[in-house]
Amino acid sequence: MNLKQLSDILGLSPTTVSRALNGYPEVSEETRQRVLAAARAHNYRPSARAKALATGRSMAIGHVMPISSQHEMMNPVFADFVAGAAEVYAREGYEMLLSLVRDDDEERSYRELAARGSVDGIIVHAPRRGERRIRLLHELGLPFVVHGRASDERADYNWVDVNNRRAFRRATRFLLDLGHRRIALVNGIETMDFAIRRRAGYLEALAEAGVPADPRLMRADEMTEVYGHDSAREMLALEAPPTAFLVSSMITAIGVRRAAEEVGLRLGRDVSIVTHDDDLSYFRNGGDEPIFTATRSSVRDAGRIAAEVLIGVIRNPGAAPVHRMLEAELIVGQSTGPAPAG
Amino acid sequence: MNLKQLSDILGLSPTTVSRALNGYPEVSEETRQRVLAAARAHNYRPSARAKALATGRSMAIGHVMPISSQHEMMNPVFADFVAGAAEVYAREGYEMLLSLVRDDDEERSYRELAARGSVDGIIVHAPRRGERRIRLLHELGLPFVVHGRASDERADYNWVDVNNRRAFRRATRFLLDLGHRRIALVNGIETMDFAIRRRAGYLEALAEAGVPADPRLMRADEMTEVYGHDSAREMLALEAPPTAFLVSSMITAIGVRRAAEEVGLRLGRDVSIVTHDDDLSYFRNGGDEPIFTATRSSVRDAGRIAAEVLIGVIRNPGAAPVHRMLEAELIVGQSTGPAPAG
DNA sequence: ATGAAAGCGCTAACAG
DNA sequence: CTGTTAGCGCTTTCAT
Secondary structure, eight states, rough: OOHHHHHHHHHHHHHHHHHHHOOOSSSSHHHHHHHHHHHTTTOOOHHHHHHHHHHHHHEOOOOEEOOOOSSSOHHHHHHOOOOOHHHHHHHHHOEEEEEEEEEEGGHHHHHHHHHHHHOOEEESSOOOTTHHHHHHHHHOOOEEEEEEETTTTOOOEEEEEEOHHHHHHHHHHHEEEEETTEEEEEEOTTBBBHHHHHHHHHHHHHHHHHHOOOOGGGOOOOOOOHHHHHHHHHEEEEEEEEEEESOOOHHHHHHHHHHHHTTTBBBBTEEEEEEEEEETBBBBHHHHHSSSSEEEOOOOHHHHHHHHOOOOHHHOOTOOOEEEEEEEEEEEOOSSSSOOOO | OOOOHHHHHTTTTTHHHHHHHHTTTSHHHHHHHHHHHHHHHHHHOHHHHHHHHHSSSOOOEEEEEEEEEOOOOOOHHHHHHHHHHHHHHHTTTTTEEEEEEGGGGGGHHHHHHHHOOOEEEEEOOOOOOTHHHHHHHHHHTTOOOEEEOOOOOOSSSOEEEEEEHHHHHHHHHHHHOOOOOOOEEEOTTTTTTHHHHHHHHHHHHHTTTTOOOOGGEEEEEEHEEEEHHHHHHHHTSSSOOOOOOOOHHHHHHHHHHHHHHTTTTOBTHHHHHHHEEBBBTTTTOOSSSSSSSEEEEEEEEEEEHHHHHHHHHHHHTTOOEEEEEOOOOEEEOOOOOOOOOO
């Protein structure tokens, strides 16, 4: 069933039917009702392709996720972010195009997306140090919102980000206040912007407290369970082991906890673990009884907000760049809880 | 840059340029080379929308993920599956459309996808008991492949599935062979097809060994860490607690482990945990030293295979339904390892 | 081997 | 308030 057929049935021109369906005011209310009823009755849906071609808007938004050629890790955070964004798209009539691109042909992929015109805008995921996509997208003239930021990009652009620096500064301070002096940082890969900011926050807090940073207590890698376990085991074997761990992801913190238990340390007594809780649906830190002390922010909310910002930008291309900073809260867990001073 | 402009530059008709670009044989080799060179030089990309409208094929595949109106959980497995599928799509020139639909307007969503013509085929995720999407998609005539199966659907259809029943039967047998007689099943929600099959495998193995199934040792819920923890705590408090746990997901198994440790049980001695390892990139069970004993299958492979099957179906609509059964292997972990008999 | 013309299904001036 | 016409960018007969 297409427009022409529907309009034939109604004895109207395709134009009038189109206008009625799209809510144009210059259609009599009676006609509109007739059209709406007929459309429903015949289960009519406009062809997305034809509509896109005619209007120049594809009503689709692209989510481009870099898959590193070296690290093939699929970010678990991605699923929840996308779920948040999808809510908004469903409400606003957008489709979501997912594109996983290897970073070695990243530029080609973005150029292609733009030239093929399959999306009206893009959400940029996982910005890294030396990020080149921002300039590229500006050049291509494709509206975009970055989830996170690119520290060394001086141009202005739309972003939605969690205040990672402040969150980690606060978490570090929390541990310092408890008396800890040897605090390990088990971070994500430090080419990722968020990891850079987290380390900055950690270092700031240490500096403020006059505690020197010890390179042996700082790790950065892909945030797997095994990584948490192995690096914790190594650090705990130092002559002066850490008394607390600040860990960039919940799953990695679980590995750290396993390592601590293996060497006979009791959580919340011999060692403290503080992590960041992305508040994922499948693995929430818990409300009543958090597993870990953690800084917490909702990835799903970030997805929702990013989608809303992007749609706003698409509708109003002239507007000034939008920046949305989400603050993380600190929640103190029971089982891993605040450890007594070093 | 569009076809017309490119053909003007070349002094050829759009027709010829189109033919050259799409590899039609009736173009002179010389012309083809000229066209190809010019296209590259001007960074020409055909408009996906125009092409779709003209050909009737959108070159896009839809992934439809149900979001339960009650349980808002975003399956962590989804991300890896999609990553596998994306590899194939990139290779074959398809785009990926992601659609998260609430189950209360599921039918509407599928009808819309079909009528709008935005996809050439669909991957159906998370089939459940009483699955209605299969009949619907058959009715709509949209090619599809189900990731998993629908136990109570008698019509034939394309599917790619892990042999969940056999995997859990094998895992249960493994525990029985070690001497365990009170084996708890911490399953996923048993409206999900995979959970139904896993329980079937578990019950089969018990029956074969003449061990009666105890309803108090069988749980089913969304597979979070907290669920694993809480249900394990409850079961461990029974007058006759389980000596082993068979857990449907790694993240839930972590919760079970936490519970066991809280009550002072030592893993691989006082209690055994066997789980299913979906072999996700961010949380692999480990090769050399698996954290848990587990049945293991690669979700990413499943995604790849499902995508390949679907593309085959789209290209060859007449063919007989394809069924691809993936077998899980049993890997014996060290830390949780084989526990001594009851 | 190349081109002209029609058409995919819709929207958007422009008329009336 | 409704209809006519052109056109979005491509593919695909049908001629030549």
